[in-house]
Amino acid sequence: MNLDRALDIARESRAQAEADYFDHLRIPSVSALSRHAGDCRRAAENLLGHFRRIGFEASLIEGDGHPTVRAEWMGAPGKPVLTIYGHYDVQPPDPIEQWVSPPFEPTVREGRVYARGAADSKGNHFACLKAAEYAMAAGGPAINLRFLVEGEEEGDSKVLPAFLEREGGSLKTDFLLIDDGSFATEGQPDLITGLRGIVYTEVEISGPVVDLHSGGFGGVAPNPFNTLGHVIAGLKGRDGRVTLPGFYDSVRKPSPEELASWQRLGITERSLLEEVGSPALEGELDYPLLERLWARPTLDVHGIRGGFTDEGTKTVIPATATAKISMRLVPDQEPGAIFASFAAHCRSLATPGTRVTVRQVGQPAPPVLCGTDHAGARAAAAAFEAVWGKPVSYLRSGGSIPVSVNFQRAIGAPMVITGFNQPGAGAHSPNEHMDLEYFHRGVDFMLRYMEELARL
Numbered sequence: 288m289n290l291d292r293a294l295d296i297a298r299e300s301r302a303q304a305e306a307d308y309f310d311h312l313r314i315p316s317v318s319a320l321s322r323h324a325g326d327c328r329r330a331a332e333n334l335l336g337h338f339r340r341i342g343f344e345a346s347l348i349e350g351d352g353h354p355t356v357r358a359e360w361m362g363a364p365g366k367p368v369l370t371i372y373g374h375y376d377v378q379p380p381d382p383i384e385q386w387v388s389p390p391f392e393p394t395v396r397e398g399r400v401y402a403r404g405a406a407d408s409k410g411n412h413f414a415c416l417k418a419a420e421y422a423m424a425a426g427g428p429a430i431n432l433r434f435l436v437e438g439e440e441e442g443d444s445k446v447l448p449a450f451l452e453r454e455g456g457s458l459k460t461d462f463l464l465i466d467d468g469s470f471a472t473e474g475q476p477d478l479i480t481g482l483r484g485i486v487y488t489e490v491e492i493s494g495p496v497v498d499l500h501s502g503g504f505g506g507v508a509p510n511p512f513n514t515l516g517h518v519i520a521g522l523k524g525r526d527g528r529v530t531l532p533g534f535y536d537s538v539r540k541p542s543p544e545e546l547a548s549w550q551r552l553g554i555t556e557r558s559l560l561e562e563v564g565s566p567a568l569e570g571e572l573d574y575p576l577l578e579r580l581w582a583r584p585t586l587d588v589h590g591i592r593g594g595f596t597d598e599g600t601k602t603v604i605p606a607t608a609t610a611k612i613s614m615r616l617v618p619d620q621e622p623g624a625i626f627a628s629f630a631a632h633c634r635s636l637a638t639p640g641t642r643v644t645v646r647q648v649g650q651p652a653p654p655v656l657c658g659t660d661h662a663g664a665r666a667a668a669a670a671f672e673a674v675w676g677k678p679v680s681y682l683r684s685g686g687s688i689p690v691s692v693n694f695q696r697a698i699g700a701p702m703v704i705t706g707f708n709q710p711g712a713g714a715h716s717p718n719e720h721m722d723l724e725y726f727h728r729g730v731d732f733m734l735r736y737m738e739e740l741a742r743l
């Protein structure tokens with residue numbers, strides 16, 4: 288591949304790249320809602336068509352869920368194989384009324400395209416796809432490429448993990464790119480060196496066999512909602528400390544170098560407050576902000592159901608109360624041990640006359656560290672620096688990309704986690720958007736990254 292030629296083609300093709308990307312954004316591939324199953328397949332087939340058109344061998348991996356797109360070009364014998372992960376599914380767009388323009392009608396305002404999935408994560412893999420297209424047009428990529436783009440990242444991935452377990456060992460891969468991150472600061476490319484893991488649970492408290500009249504039974508009948516409040520309050524102190532026995536025992540402190548490099552990122556309490564929009568932040572105030580976000584575990588309640596929540600009054604002692612509670616984990620916490628401790632602790636907080644049942648929802652994800660002391664990361668850093676004119680920063684993400692663990696286990700190649708979109712892109716929020724300059728620079732990054740990897 289002639290790099291200058293490929294970069295020229297990319298520059299000349301910006302309008303077409305945007306048109307194709309916007310068509311991809313028009314497909315409401317919401318994996319969580321079964322009524323969008325057909326749209327998820329349509330998004331997969333759309334990618335399939337693009338990959339075939341540019342000369343890749345492409346197919347759909349089927350299984351118990353939305354298909355994964357597999358696309359390969361192995362025309363550079365003797366050169367490394369880069370496997371690129373992405374996901375075409377998106378979060379539900381609610382609350383719709385808060386969108387300035389419709390979530391599935393991509394609309395450009397001030398150089399940014401607004402649409403659900405623009406940043407998380409269609410912009411990422413579409414930039415990679417376009418780079419592959421221009422590399423093909425400029426004589427063929429300098430390395431071998433494999434894309435695995437799944438449709439279940441926003442929910443519970445099944446098809447891709449099952450495929451990796453089945454065939455991961457036979458997928459020759461020298462480098463892995465998990466392309467589902469984003470820039471943490473404006474104009475500053477970064478590589479993610481670690482992800483938090485997650486254990487997601489449902490805690491159900493049951494008491495009376497049926498809903499009871501609180502006038503007839505209040506004062507004697509156990510109330511599962513009161514107990515649930517007690518359980519939740521017993522899981523985390525006002526100081527932000529999670530109170531499960533042993534919860535922090537295996538938490539690995541980030542190195543002094545890592546902490547110092549986070550300090551230099553310039554992410555301040557003020558900038559975070561602006562994004563959060565609340566009058567103050569909370570948490571373990573004796574830890575620096577970014578350590579709390581990236582290297583400290585946490586516990587959050589996501590929803591509570593049961594009893595009466597409609598308009599007006601109904602004096603009921605509900606038979607059950609349920610809460611969804613998750614924990615974000617950090618190295619070297621182990622999801623199985625944490626869940627066991629959590630379940631035991633919840634049960635110990637039960638009040639007389641109530642029963643506590645704790646279930647896991649979805650697959651737990653262990654925390655991930657991927658390091659930067661390998662050729663794949665150095666190549667990515669060089670490519671980013673060439674595009675953005677400044678050295679990359681290394682940071683972690685507080686979120687989880689569960690499939691990265693499947694990749695690590697099944698393939699084990701050095702892994703780079705990054706993404707191309709600007710900070711504050713509104714992933715999972717109304718008015719999600721991608722800065723188109725970032726999108727095009729994502730394409731340029733990929734072209735240069737392939738060149739850097741070919742030199743190894």
Ligand SMILES: [Zn+2]
Pocket residue numbers: 378407441714715
């Ligand atoms: Zn997401």
